Amino acid sequence: MVKKAASRIYLALIFLFLYLPILVLIVLSFNNSKSRVVWGGFTLKWYAECFKNETITNAFVTTIQITLAAAIISTLLGTLAAIGISAMKKKNKAIMLGATNIPLLNADIVTGIAMMLLFVKFINLGFVTVLIAHITFDIPYVILNVLPKLNQANRYTYEAALDLGATPLYAFFRITWPEIKSGVFSGFLMAVTMSLDDFSITFFTKGAGVNTLSTMLYTELRKGIRPELYALSTILFLIAFLLLLVMNHRSSSEGKGAKQAI
Amino acid sequence: MRKSGRQLFAGPYLIWIIGFILLPLAMIIYYAFTTSGGTFTFENVAAIADPVHVRSILLSLKLGIICTIVCLLLAYPLAMILNGLKIKQQNFVVFIFILPMWMNFMLRILAWRLLLSNNGIVNAIFQFFGFGTVKMLNTQTAVVFGMVYDFLPFMILPIYNSMARIKNDVIEAAKDLGASDAIILFKIIIPLTLSGIISGIIMVFVPALTSFVISDLLGGGKVLLIGNVIEQEFMQGTNWNLGSGLSVVLMIFVIASMALMNIFDKDGGGTAVW
Numbered sequence: 001m002v003k004k005a006a007s008r009i010y011l012a013l014i015f016l017f018l019y020l021p022i023l024v025l026i027v028l029s030f031n032n033s034k035s036r037v038v039w040g041g042f043t044l045k046w047y048a049e050c051f052k053n054e055t056i057t058n059a060f061v062t063t064i065q066i067t068l069a070a071a072i073i074s075t076l077l078g079t080l081a082a083i084g085i086s087a088m089k090k091k092n093k094a095i096m097l098g099a100t101n102i103p104l105l106n107a108d109i110v111t112g113i114a115m116m117l118l119f120v121k122f123i124n125l126g127f128v129t130v131l132i133a134h135i136t137f138d139i140p141y142v143i144l145n146v147l148p149k150l151n152q153a154n155r156y157t158y159e160a161a162l163d164l165g166a167t168p169l170y171a172f173f174r175i176t177w178p179e180i181k182s183g184v185f186s187g188f189l190m191a192v193t194m195s196l197d198d199f200s201i202t203f204f205t206k207g208a209g210v211n212t213l214s215t216m217l218y219t220e221l222r223k224g225i226r227p228e229l230y231a232l233s234t235i236l237f238l239i240a241f242l243l244l245l246v247m248n249h250r251s252s253s254e255g256k257g258a259k260q261a262i
Numbered sequence: 263m264r265k266s267g268r269q270l271f272a273g274p275y276l277i278w279i280i281g282f283i284l285l286p287l288a289m290i291i292y293y294a295f296t297t298s299g300g301t302f303t304f305e306n307v308a309a310i311a312d313p314v315h316v317r318s319i320l321l322s323l324k325l326g327i328i329c330t331i332v333c334l335l336l337a338y339p340l341a342m343i344l345n346g347l348k349i350k351q352q353n354f355v356v357f358i359f360i361l362p363m364w365m366n367f368m369l370r371i372l373a374w375r376l377l378l379s380n381n382g383i384v385n386a387i388f389q390f391f392g393f394g395t396v397k398m399l400n401t402q403t404a405v406v407f408g409m410v411y412d413f414l415p416f417m418i419l420p421i422y423n424s425m426a427r428i429k430n431d432v433i434e435a436a437k438d439l440g441a442s443d444a445i446i447l448f449k450i451i452i453p454l455t456l457s458g459i460i461s462g463i464i465m466v467f468v469p470a471l472t473s474f475v476i477s478d479l480l481g482g483g484k485v486l487l488i489g490n491v492i493e494q495e496f497m498q499g500t501n502w503n504l505g506s507g508l509s510v511v512l513m514i515f516v517i518a519s520m521a522l523m524n525i526f527d528k529d530g531g532g533t534a535v536w
Contacts (some may be wrong), residue, residue, distance in 0.1 A: 007343040011355070014340055018362045021373030021411070024383060028376070036382055077275055084272025096272065099279045102287070107472035107516050109489050110509045113496060114286035117293055117506070136282045139275065197367050199475060204496070217368035221479055225372065233369045240364035248357055 022237060029230035046231040053228055059216035062127070063196065066212060070134035071191040077135070078142025078191075079184050083176075085143070086150040100144070103137045111137065112204030125207025133205040134195045141194060142187035149183035150176075189247050293506035306507025315491060315508065319515070322487040325402060325477075326470040329409040330417075333466045334459065336410070337417035342451070344418075345425045356422065363415040371479050374408050375399060378480070400482030408476040416465040424458025425451070460523045468516055488512055 029047070033040025050056055085096050103111055115136070119129045153176065161171035199214040206215055213236070220229060297303050309315060344355055362370065377383050378398040385395050398404050428451065436446050452459075474489030488508065495505030 007339075007346070010339060011343055014336065015358065017411070018359065018414075021370065021377055022362060022365065024376055025369065025373050036376055036379070077278060080271040081275030084269045084275070087268035088272070092269075096276070096279075099283055102283050105468075105516070105520065107468060107512060109472050109474060109492060110290065110513050110516075111286075113492070113505065113509055114290040115282065116496075117289040117502070118282075118286040121289075132282060136278070139278065143275075193364060197364075199367055213366060214368050217366065217372070218475065218479075221368065221372055221375070225375065229369075229372060233365070233372065236369060237365050240366075241361060244357065244361055244364050248353070 022233075025230050025233040026237070028227065029234045031227075031230075034227060046227045047235075050228040050231040050235070055211075055216060055220075056228065056232060059211045059213045062210060063212040063214075066127070066130055066134055066202075067192055067195040070131055070138050070195050071188055073131075074135045074138035074191050075142050075184060075188045078139045078187060079146050079180070081139070082143045082146035082150055082180075086147060100140045104140050108198075108200035109204075112201040115201070116204040119205060125205060127210050129205045129207065130202055130210060130212070133201050134198065137198070137201060138191035138194055141190040142184070145187035145190060146180055146183040149180040153179040186247075189243075193243070290506045290509055293503050294510040295507075296503060298501075298503055306503050307510055309504055309507055310511045315488070318486050318491050319488045319511075321402075321485070322471050322489070323515075325406055325409065325485075325487065326467050329406055329413065329470040330463055330467045332406070332410050333414050333417040334463065336414060337421055337462065338459075340418060341422040341425050341455075344422055359418060360415050362411075367412060368475075370412055371408055371476060374404070374411060374480060378404050378407065399480065400484055402481070402485055404480040405477050405485050408480045409470045409473065412476065413466040413469055416469075417462040420458040420461040420465065421455055422458075424455040428454050456526065460526055464520055464523050467519060471515065471519070472512060 028036065030042050030044070031040055032043035032045070081096075085093055088096065112133070115129070115133050116125065119125055119132075123129065158171055158175045161175050162168065166174070197214070198212075199218065202212050203215050203218070206212070211219070213232075217229070220226065294306050295302060295304070297305070310319065340359075344352060344359075347355060375382075379385070380395055380397065380399065382399075384398065388394065388396055398407075432450060432454075433446055436450055441449070472489050474487060474493045477485045477487045477490055478493075489512075492505050492508050492512065495501050495508065499505075
């Protein structure tokens with residue numbers, strides 16, 4: 001009994017540690033006073049200012065563009081790569097997977113700098129370089145989500161379909177696709193989250209004109225904290241909440257439990 | 263025949279690997295071992311022995327190790343408690359504990375700046391109880407707080423996952439044979455979750471060691487980690503060769519720490535958290 005109470009208290013304390021900062025941000029976003037400790041009444045004006053502020057809205061739009069473009073391209077490339085890798089012999093497979101692990105294991109700051117050093121030789125840093133960088137660190141997550149599904153899939157059904165006269169494309173969409181679909185989708189969602197959250201790699205590859213939310217926030221935070229940012233935090237927290245809810249729902253409806261997808 | 267055809271699908275990705283993973287690494291190594299004039303040198307890598315750089319790498323190691331230990335001590339009991347819950351509760355609680363991880367990294371730092379600043383909430387509570395104002399922002403403590411907050415989920419998830427794989431029968435068998443709780447913990451649970459612990463340590467230690475943003479925003483420029491030194495070489499200074507040299511050294515530290523941890527990881531698959 002004592003043990004149970006102690007574990008409840010422990011859970012509550014960690015919960016407090018994780019959510020107190022977020023709660024403070026949310027409360028302050030409705031606070032009609034610039035002070036951090038005085039409650040000046042309820043207001044939505046920081047939300048209005050947040051939407052009027054061009055630095056914030058521009059960064060928001062850029063973030064969405066980069067995230068979606070990078071996630072879509074990396075899902076395509078990554079899925080194709082996974083199909084190719086699954087057909088390889090052991091040694092080649094190991095080489096490809098080893099290379100795939102490099103961006104996952106290397107420090108973000110080193111990955112970012114390395115790409116910057118390459119990019120500045122050929123093009124100006126900007127939207128395109130950020131996009132390429134994001135695709136590069138997104139692809140491994142897609143491959144690692146799709147490959148296990150391909151390995152689980154029955155190899156012979158695809159070949160049987162070909163033997164029975166199906167075109168490869170038809171066989172792919174009728175046989176392989178249904179088996180790997182969920183992996184492709186989790187890979188896509190993972191790519192989205194990684195892109196949304198990235199700071200270091202974007203920071204080094206972005207050049208002067210382009211800003212994602214992370215890099216914009218970094219510049220703003222170095223200048224000082226403005227209340228619009230509280231409103232932005234609340235909105236982004238809600239988005240994260242909804243996104244995770246979708247992902248959780250998907251993986252539990254697959255009957256595999258939430259933790260595998262995450 | 264068909265199989266070799268299918269391999270071609272990996273072609274675009276192979277080109278991508280060469281162009282955007284291997285070539286950038288070659289660039290950073292090239293810069294690291296040349297002067298700005300292009301002649302070969304060891305100076306940029308040897309510059310790590312410079313007292314300023316030694317101090318910053320030691321500080322990075324110190325804060326990284328503290329952060330990893332704190333995360334491990336917080337996460338392990340938490341994972342055990344989570345694992346003991348009913349399945350339905352479990353999914354919900356795990357959801358709650360990873361949700362903060364999905365909020366923008368920069369905003370989590372913003373939140374801690376608010377909490378820790380001199381006129382922030384924590385100090386308001388201190389003053390209420392008559393402790394006076396404690397300076398917390400712009401100290402090493404603040405940086406460790408931020409790191410623990412940011413990286414804790416990376417420790418919780420792998421440990422929790424490896425714990426969920428332990429079969430209940432094993433623990434019950436130990437109980438039937440008269441093992442005490444402590445023996446069950448040290449002889450069964452900890453050895454069986456070792457791979458989770460190790461991937462947790464890697465996933466927390468590597469970002470903590472190489473971080474520069476947390477130390478910049480919560481340390482107020484006073485906590486100079488190796489990441490900050492490198493960042494400054496590229497963004498404020500112009501000595502890209504020196505910055506690359508230090509990056510290569512940092513990369514060696516990362517590889518070494520992973521290799522060190524892998525010695526303890528006997529069953530291998532530990533790093534596959536995702």
